[in-house]
Amino acid sequence: MKQNTPGYRLGLQTRRFMDWFSVQENKLQQRGVPDWLVKIPRYLLIAAVIGLLLIGAFYLALFLTLMVFIAWCFSVFGRKNTSINSPDEPLNGYHSSGPEGPGFYYEDSRIDD
Template sequence: MCRMKQQNAGYRLGLKTRQFLRWLNVQETRLQQRGVPYWITKLPLYLCIATAVGLLIAGALFAALFLALMIFMAWCLVTATKGGIDIPYDDDEPVDGYNATGPEGPGYYYSGRKIDD
């Protein structure tokens, strides 16, 4: 049973957190014995808490932005597949050419040469 607990990542994280808080408490006690004010000895703990909260907020913000991006991409794909843009296509006109009056007279040209009708 004890071996299974040690393999659990959450259990190991809890142990490391407990060890860190014990170490921090020992350092606070040492500083207080040297005459450092109480509120200064608590600053590292407050900084650790602020860092953890900041990282959680940043992670939540990134997750929300990622979700918004995925929703926007899905909306774009749905809008694009509805066929909202109608492109007229005539079989008589070449797709790659253009209509102009060139050296060989008016008509459809492709790569600078007139396409015969």
């Protein structure tokens, strides 16, 4: 059975690239290039992969923080005004949760239509 999943294909391409990279390292070592100089591209590749993973984790954390902040804003600014029945603010207009039930109010008293 042939494996054809995206993860398998990505792993296969990675393995092929690392095999090619090892062959290139061996060729450079056979030409007399010092070992420390041959390993620099490998370390740069590892640093690039780790950097991409860290950037992805940072953006994920930033996105989750933004979603939590938006949810907090919705919960704070979406609350109903709890001071409807306070004496400082008389009821005027239509209120679905007035003291005498839903309806139109003027100066804290319900207007019957």
